[in-house]
Each structure stands twice: as structure tokens, then as C-alpha cells.
Amino acid sequence: MRFGLFMSPFHSTRINPTTSFHRDLDLVEWIDHLGFDEVIFGEHHSGGMEIVSSPEIYIAAAARRTSRIKLGSGVVSLAYHNPFQVAERYVMLDHLTRGRLIMGIGPGALPQDAMMFGISPLDQRQRMADSIDAILELLTSDEPVNRETDWFTLKDASLQLKPFSAPRFEVGAVCVVSPSGPSLAGRYGLSMISTSATSDSGFTALAGHMQVATESAEKYGAPAPRREDWRLVGPMHIAETREQAERDVQYGIDEMVGQWLRVTEVWAAALNAPSRFQASKTSIEMVRDSNAGVIGTPDDAVQQILRLQEQSGGFGSYLLMGHDWANPEATRRSFELFADYVIPEVNRINTSRQRSQVSFFEHLDEGREAGAAAVRKAIDTYESAKK
Numbered sequence: 001m002r003f004g005l006f007m008s009p010f011h012s013t014r015i016n017p018t019t020s021f022h023r024d025l026d027l028v029e030w031i032d033h034l035g036f037d038e039v040i041f042g043e044h045h046s047g048g049m050e051i052v053s054s055p056e057i058y059i060a061a062a063a064r065r066t067s068r069i070k071l072g073s074g075v076v077s078l079a080y081h082n083p084f085q086v087a088e089r090y091v092m093l094d095h096l097t098r099g100r101l102i103m104g105i106g107p108g109a110l111p112q113d114a115m116m117f118g119i120s121p122l123d124q125r126q127r128m129a130d131s132i133d134a135i136l137e138l139l140t141s142d143e144p145v146n147r148e149t150d151w152f153t154l155k156d157a158s159l160q161l162k163p164f165s166a167p168r169f170e171v172g173a174v175c176v177v178s179p180s181g182p183s184l185a186g187r188y189g190l191s192m193i194s195t196s197a198t199s200d201s202g203f204t205a206l207a208g209h210m211q212v213a214t215e216s217a218e219k220y221g222a223p224a225p226r227r228e229d230w231r232l233v234g235p236m237h238i239a240e241t242r243e244q245a246e247r248d249v250q251y252g253i254d255e256m257v258g259q260w261l262r263v264t265e266v267w268a269a270a271l272n273a274p275s276r277f278q279a280s281k282t283s284i285e286m287v288r289d290s291n292a293g294v295i296g297t298p299d300d301a302v303q304q305i306l307r308l309q310e311q312s313g314g315f316g317s318y319l320l321m322g323h324d325w326a327n328p329e330a331t332r333r334s335f336e337l338f339a340d341y342v343i344p345e346v347n348r349i350n351t352s353r354q355r356s357q358v359s360f361f362e363h364l365d366e367g368r369e370a371g372a373a374a375v376r377k378a379i380d381t382y383e384s385a386k387k
Contacts, residue, residue, distance in 0.1 A: 001305075001315075001346055003338070004038035005031055006074055006195065006233040007058075007322035008050045010256045015324070017051055023328055028062045030332055032069040034339040040074030040104055040193070040231075040319060046112040049259055056089050063097045072102025074193060074233075074319075075174045079107050079127035080117055083134040084157055091139070094164040101165070104193050105132055106174035106181070125180045127151060132171070136188060139168045172231065175209050177201045182209045186216030191229035194315075197308060198234035198292050206232070206312040228316035232308055235260075235293035235321040238334050238342075242296045246284060248326035248334075249295055256323050257283040293321075298341035305346055318346075 005028070011020040028039050041058040044050035052058055055073035062071050071093075076086060094101045107124035108114055114121050130149045137145050144156040163169055172191035175181035185192045194209060196202030213225040239245040287293045294304045305318055326334065344350050360367075 002037040002317040003343055004036050004040065004069070004231075004317060004319045005322055005335075006040050006042075006319035007052075008042035008044065008074075009052060009322040010049045010260065010324060011051055012252050012255050012324050013048045014255075020051070020324075024058070024322070025061055025065055027322075027328075027332065027335070028069070029065045031335055031339075032066040034335060035343075036069060036335075036339065038070035038072060038102065038317065038319070040072040040102065042074050043077050043108075044110060044113065045116060046110055047259065049256065056093060059093050059101070060096055063093075063100070068100075070100045070102055071097055072170075072172070073104045074195065075104040075106035077108035077113070078105050078131035078135075079114065079119060079124040081131070082152055083131040084138065084154060084159075086131070087135045087138040087159060088161075090169065091159060091161050091163050094169045095161070097164075099165045099169070101169040102172060102191075103169060104172045104174060105190075109176075109195075125178075128180075129184060132173075132184065132188060132190075136168075136171070139163060170229075172229075175205075177205045179208070179212045182212035183216040186213035186218075186225055187220045187222060189217070189222045189225075191231070192225070193231045193233065193319075194312075195233045197232035197312075198304070200290060200292075203291070203308075203311060206308070210313060226316075227314045230312070230315040231317040231319055232312065232315050233319045233321055234304065234308070235287070235323055235325070236301050236304070236334070236338070237293075237295055237323075237325045237331070238298055238301050238337050239330070240297070240337070242300070245295045245297070248330040249284065251327045251330070252324040253283045253287075253295075256325060257286060295325075298337050298345070301338060301342045302345050305342070 007024060009020070009024055011017065031039065039062065041052055041055035042050055043053065043055050045053055055076060059071045059073065078086065090101065090103045105128065107128040111121045114124055119127070130151070134145060134147050134154060138157065138159055144158045145154050146156060147154045170191060172193045173181045173185040175185070175192050175194045176196050182192060184190065192209060192213060194202065194206060197206055210225065210227065210230070217224050237245055237249050239248055281289065284295055287295055291304070291307065294300050308318070309315065320338070
């Protein structure tokens with residue numbers, strides 16, 4: 001399994017946004033050093049906390065400070081952009097990152113964003129489908145592209161620069177609770193990014209995502225979707241003990257959880273599901289009681305990932321949601337503990353070492369006696385040689 005960071009990001013409206021931007025990039029550099037596989041940046045235009053308006057700018061900045069980690073959008077909101085310009089920007093990023101690019105696509109998560117642009121939220125998913133159809137053709141076709149919709153026109157359009165990656169860079173569709181994301185992924189052979197995998201509604205929907213994508217692929221004659229191309233997202237903060245983790249998140253969990261759970265209520269309402277937001281509970285209780293996230297130890301993180309594997313039937317990458325639950329130092333330590341203990345446990349990296357250690361202790365007495373006998377023999381041989 002691969003591991004990474006999904007950096008919307010969520011930053012308190014009380015702290016310096018300039019400092020937050022630079023700390024985000026510091027954290028990306030840190031997890032690249034720790035061996036994480038990918039980081040994905042969001043696009044939002046309202047709400048006050050998710051302050052990255054251009055994932056492309058963040059990708060370009062992060063590319064200069066990292067060497068191996070993949071960088072992507074989570075997501076570029078296709079309903080808000082001309083598809084030709086999106087294609088051009090991501091081709092350029094593919095070259096700047098030398099192929100370390102993932103283009104995550106979605107319709108746009110926040111209704112307020114769309115309404116500010118004069119776009120009906122009811123039209124966003126159709127716009128996304130119109131756009132990705134055009135973008136994929138622009139990326140791979142040698143012929144000029146001509147398309148006309150009710151919101152964009154392409155006339156003899158062709159990119160002057162083709163992708164660095166052949167035949168193109170990875171494109172992933174965001175999946176939340178509706179079937180539109182998995183259906184689009186299956187139709188076009190895209191990877192999937194389930195951005196709300198640990199919310200009540202998102203967790204429930206996981207079981208059907210791969211089925212929807214598979215049925216869509218069969219319908220349109222696309223390659224069957226692969227579980228290793230599926231990313232799940234959820235928040236965690238871990239420390240050496242649960243008590244320490246709870247103390248750490250007192251720093252900033254209330255503001256983020258209050259807004260994050262309000263957003264997920266929109267998805268719950270779409271499914272006629274009950275709201276998780278209960279004023280009688282603390283933020284820590286709401287996160288823990290709903291399994292929406294982890295506030296605990298590396299063992300708790302492992303159990304959450306295993307729970308998601310069982311519900312989904314298997315996936316390829318787990319992305320930790322970026323947040324300011326804890327202060328920057330504790331956040332860095334959380335990622336370090338994750339790299340040291342969670343990744344090896346999930347991927348069974350130390351299985352042969354642990355087996356060797358068990359065998360060592362099982363044969364310790366036998367080995368101790370054999371070793372002692374060898375030492376005694378060496379002493380006797382030396383003494384005999386002296387005579």
C-alpha cells in the first residue's frame with residue numbers, strides 16, 4: 001500500500017495564512033524525506049479554512065523542494081475552468097515535475113464556490129464530464145479538437161506541448177457519496193480518490209464504488225479499474241500514547257471538526273442519513289465515536305486502515321487528511337510515527353525480521369550452549385598449542 005497526504009488544507013482562521021502556506025510546504029518536504037509516496041492539494045474558494053485556491057501553484061512550489069514524492073491536485077474543480085487551459089497547465093506541471101504528477105479532478109466540493117461563479121451546483125457534474133472528455137482528447141489526440149457545449153467552445157484546438165509522461169500523466173476522479181465519480185472513473189479509465197472515506201456516508205458508499213466503476217468500464221469498453229489505483233482519505237493524529245494524542249489535538253481540533261462535519265452533513269442529507277454533529281459531544285468524542293478519524297497511537301491507525309480495507313474490499317493508497325489539530329511540531333512527529341510504525345505494519349515490511357527474532361529466542365538456549373562450547377574449544381586449542 002502507498003501512503004501520502006491529502007492537503008485541502010484545513011487551517012484555522014485565527015492563524016497567519018502566509019505562515020500556513022510555508023508550513024504546508026515544509027511538511028511536504030518532511031514527508032518526502034520520511035518516504036511517503038504522494039501529496040495531493042485541494043482547490044477551494046470559500047469557507048475561510050481551505051485557503052488553497054490553486055493546487056497547480058502548490059504543486060509547482062512543492063516540486064522545487066522535493067525529489068521523489070508524487071504531487072497532485074485533489075482536486076482541480078473542472079466546472080470552474082476552461083478545459084483547454086486545464087490541459088495546458090497540467091502538461092506544464094508534468095514537465096516541471098518530470099512525471100511526478102497526478103491530476104485529480106472533481107466538480108467542486110463547496111456549493112458556495114459554484115454560486116459565486118454563477119454556476120448552479122446542479123450543473124457541476126455535467127460540466128465535469130464535458131470537461132474531462134475534452135481534456136483527455138487534447139492530451140492524447142494528434143488531431144485538432146472541436147467541441148461546443150453550453151459553457152465552452154473548442155475550435156481546432158491542439159496543445160503545442162504534449163505530456164512528459166507517455167501517453168499521459170495519471171488522472172484520478174474524486175468519489176464522495178454519489179455514483180458520478182466512480183462512474184466517470186470507469187468510463188475513462190481513471191483512478192479514484194475517495195475523499196470522504198471515513199465519514200458515515202462516505203464509508204457506507206465505499207462498498208459500491210468499485211462496483212460502479214467496473215460496471216461503467218464494461219459499458220464503455222474501458223479497461224477494468226484496478227484496486228491499486230484507488231486512494232482513500234481520512235484524518236489521523238497519532239502520538240506515543242492516546243493521552244498524549246488527546247493533549248496534542250486540543251491545539252486546534254474544535255474549529256476544524258466543526259466546519260468539516262458541517263460539510264459532510266450535506267452528503268448525509270443527500271442520503272437521508274442522520275447528522276453526526278452533536279453539540280453534547282466534544283470534538284474528540286465525535287471523531288472517535290463515529291470512526292471518522294484517529295486520535296491515538298500507531299496501533300489505532302493500523303486498525304483504522306484495516307477497517308477501511310474490509311469495507312472497501314481493498315485499495316492501493318491511504319492519504320492522511322491535512323489539518324491543524326495539533327501544533328506543527330506534534331504534527332511532524334505524528335507523520336514520523338506513522339512512517340516508523342504504521343507503514344511497516346500495514347505493508348508487513350518487518351515480517352521476516354520478526355520471524356528471525358522469534359527463531360533466535362526459540363533456539364537461544366541451544367545457541368548459547370553451542371556458542372559457549374565453541375569458545376571453550378578455542379581456549380583449549382590455544383592452551384594445547386602453548387605446551
